[in-house]
Amino acid sequence: MQIGVVFPQTEIGADVGAVRAYAQRVEEQGFAHVLAYDHVLGADPAVHAPWTGPYDVDTTFHEPFVLYGYLAAITSLELVTGIIILPQRQTALVAKQAAEVDLLTGGRFRLGVGLGWNAVEYEALGKSFTDRGRRLTEQVELMRRLWTERTVTFDGGYETVRGAGLAPLPVQRPIPVWIGGQSQRAYTRIGQLADGWFPQMPPDSRLEEARQVVATAAEQAGRDPATIGMEGRVSWRGAETLVDHIGRWRAVGASHVSINTMNAGLGSVDGHLDALAMAAQALDLPRK
Numbered sequence: 456m457q458i459g460v461v462f463p464q465t466e467i468g469a470d471v472g473a474v475r476a477y478a479q480r481v482e483e484q485g486f487a488h489v490l491a492y493d494h495v496l497g498a499d500p501a502v503h504a505p506w507t508g509p510y511d512v513d514t515t516f517h518e519p520f521v522l523y524g525y526l527a528a529i530t531s532l533e534l535v536t537g538i539i540i541l542p543q544r545q546t547a548l549v550a551k552q553a554a555e556v557d558l559l560t561g562g563r564f565r566l567g568v569g570l571g572w573n574a575v576e577y578e579a580l581g582k583s584f585t586d587r588g589r590r591l592t593e594q595v596e597l598m599r600r601l602w603t604e605r606t607v608t609f610d611g612g613y614e615t616v617r618g619a620g621l622a623p624l625p626v627q628r629p630i631p632v633w634i635g636g637q638s639q640r641a642y643t644r645i646g647q648l649a650d651g652w653f654p655q656m657p658p659d660s661r662l663e664e665a666r667q668v669v670a671t672a673a674e675q676a677g678r679d680p681a682t683i684g685m686e687g688r689v690s691w692r693g694a695e696t697l698v699d700h701i702g703r704w705r706a707v708g709a710s711h712v713s714i715n716t717m718n719a720g721l722g723s724v725d726g727h728l729d730a731l732a733m734a735a736q737a738l739d740l741p742r743k
């Protein structure tokens with residue numbers, strides 16, 4: 456099982472030195488990948504009252520593709536988006552950006568995608584919120600063709616490409632597409648389309664119910680459910696608890712797990728790195 460970390464988007468701030476130090480220290484500590492969340496815009500609660508979303512206009516979010524272009528030059532970590540809100544972005548542009556990150560990392564990239572929840576963000580980016588699930592399915596099909604074919608002609612319900620293609624193509628052809636979500640429709644879509652998925656629950660009976668939906672959808676689509684990766688997420692609550700929770704994910708067959716230090720009261724980037732150093736030691740990760 457591959458163990459990585461969640462980039463502390465909401466707490467790392469705008470200091471480029473902190474971003475660089477975080478990535479380099481994470482790699483030195485023996486972690487295999489870094490996963491970043493995505494939000495382009497935050498809503499102003501004063502305008503959109505009553506605001507109940509977990510993030511707002513003051514919440515820090517670095518743009519994942521640009522961030523990963525930077526990190527690709529200074530680390531050899533696998534870079535993972537967890538997730539890019541795909542339907543609020545232009546499909547061909549996402550395919551191009553993903554191909555570039557994959558190229559710059561030498562094929563160490565996983566593109567996690569999902570639907571998102573913030574209608575304010577969709578409106579500002581000029582995309583429909585109500586049909587985002589149907590559009591995502593078509594977007595994944597088009598991106599895979601753009602990553603593997605020199606020239607593409609595609610006439611879908613939402614996307615149109617006529618005799619065009621990406622150059623350079625990515626190292627991975629196609630780039631692995633992982634999908635997030637926590638609904639029956641999301642689990643079905645994962646089984647039908649995804650190379651892997653990000654469960655939004657702990658490894659308990661709810662996970663088993665979701666896995667069954669994923670497996671059934673995969674089998675109905677002629678796919679082997681065993682080939683679909685699964686990345687768990689564990690929040691930092693101390694080294695002993697962390698080891699126990701990671702063990703639970705290992706026991707249910709997770710292929711990957713990420714350690715999330717956000718909202719743990721760790722303060723500066725040094726606090727996040729100190730916690731991850733304790734985690735790496737408790738997990739006996741090989742230092743680089």
